Amino acid sequence: MRGGISTFSIDVYVQEIEGVWYGVAIRQGEVYATTFSFEMEDAIQRIKRSLPKRLKPIVWRTTDLQAYTELFHALHRIFNGENPEFQFKLNMDHLTxxxxxxxxxxxxxxxxxxxxxxxxxxxxxxxxxxxxxxxxxxxxxxxxxxxxxxxxxxxxxxxxxxxxxxxxxxxxxxxxxxxxxxxxxxxxxxxxxxxxxxxxxxxxx
DNA sequence: AATAACCGGCGGG
DNA sequence: CCCGCCGGTTATT
Missing domain, CATH: 1.10.10.10 (Winged helix-like DNA-binding domain superfamily/Winged helix DNA-binding domain)
Incomplete structure (x- = not known):
């Protein structure tokens, strides 16, 4: 790729909990973006806007309660005014x-x-x-x-x-x-x- | 690379 | 209310 910095894919997951859509972008166990919305498409767009250009998002809609249940539920608890433990690593490398x-x-x-x-x-x-x-x-x-x-x-x-x-x-x-x-x-x-x-x-x- | 335009603000009159 | 300034980011050339 002409010596340029290669682009990487990043996984974007969205899940609905009690009428609220949550979105997260995760790569190698680190969180690059989170969001919430009342519309699925809007949640996806918001996540994409937060990601640096060289990260190519791959969107998954998760209904299964596996890998990121804890993460989605932490977001939902914050939305509901609670103060959950948040033990996921935020990756801020793409920020100034x-x-x-x-x-x-x-x-x-x-x-x-x-x-x-x-x-x-x-x-x-x-x-x-x-x-x-x-x-x-x-x-x-x-x-x-x-x-x-x-x-x-x-x-x-x-x-x-x-x-x-x-x-x-x-x-x-x-x-x-x-x-x-x-x-x-x-x-x-x-x-x-x-x-x-x-x-x-x-x-x- | 340089310049302008754009704001989820502030503070003084 | 109005207005000048604020300073990082993004768009434009």
């Missing part, structure tokens, strides 16, 4: 160093809290705008919780799956926290706000 830095910081935001684009930028570098760019292209939605990033006025803000879905995800993640907190990352403070602080989040009663 800035994307990796932002996503790794974001993984420090625990369920029940949100942070802001600006605060994430202060910790990870770049600007709030740049953080927004990273969020918009997050290859691991749910696993890397980009739904936990909101504008600094604590409105819900935007979301690739629609802001109503973002609102619902956050409402289900409520842990009853009532005070802001922060997490120290490399000497800088990442702001954490209870999900209750977000404007328009339904209170459970």
């Amino acid at each position: 160093s800035y994307q990796k830095r932002v996503l790794l910081c974001l993984m420090e935001v625990p369920k029940g809290y949100v942070t802001t684009y600006g605060s994430l930028a202060k910790v990870a570098g770049g600007s709030a705008r740049a953080v927004g760019n990273v969020m918009a292209r997050n290859p691991f939605p749910l696993v890397v919780p980009c739904h936990r990033v909101v504008p600094h006025d604590l409105t819900v803000g935007n979301f690739g799956h629609g802001r109503e879905v973002k609102r619902e995800l956050l409402a289900r993640e409520d842990e009853g926290f009532t005070r802001p907190a922060y997490k120290e990352i490399e000497g800088r403070k990442l702001a954490l706000f209870p999900v209750k602080f977000i404007k328009g989040i339904k209170q459970p009663h």
Whole structure:
């Protein structure tokens, strides 16, 4: 192939659980992308968009409960506001160093809290705008919780799956926290706000 | 390789 | 509300 870098195939699996379609891209035991959608085709398209050009996706629809049951169910549990162990290795080799830095910081935001684009930028570098760019292209939605990033006025803000879905995800993640907190990352403070602080989040009663 | 256009934001008036 | 700026990424030349 003319001395160029060869292309590799990567397996893309989709599976439906309780009305939600989940998708994962896996190669040699490592996860390259995850997604969810309410339509199978959309889930496949979202996964494909996340993959680097040189990876040729091969799509499988899995109904059998074998290799990746645990992975799909972890995604489904996060979707439902739970906090499962996630022991699969994420492969971020195809991301820029800035994307990796932002996503790794974001993984420090625990369920029940949100942070802001600006605060994430202060910790990870770049600007709030740049953080927004990273969020918009997050290859691991749910696993890397980009739904936990909101504008600094604590409105819900935007979301690739629609802001109503973002609102619902956050409402289900409520842990009853009532005070802001922060997490120290490399000497800088990442702001954490209870999900209750977000404007328009339904209170459970 | 260089430049422009595009945003899931912010902050000041 | 408006506006200038933000800075990484992608599209265009």
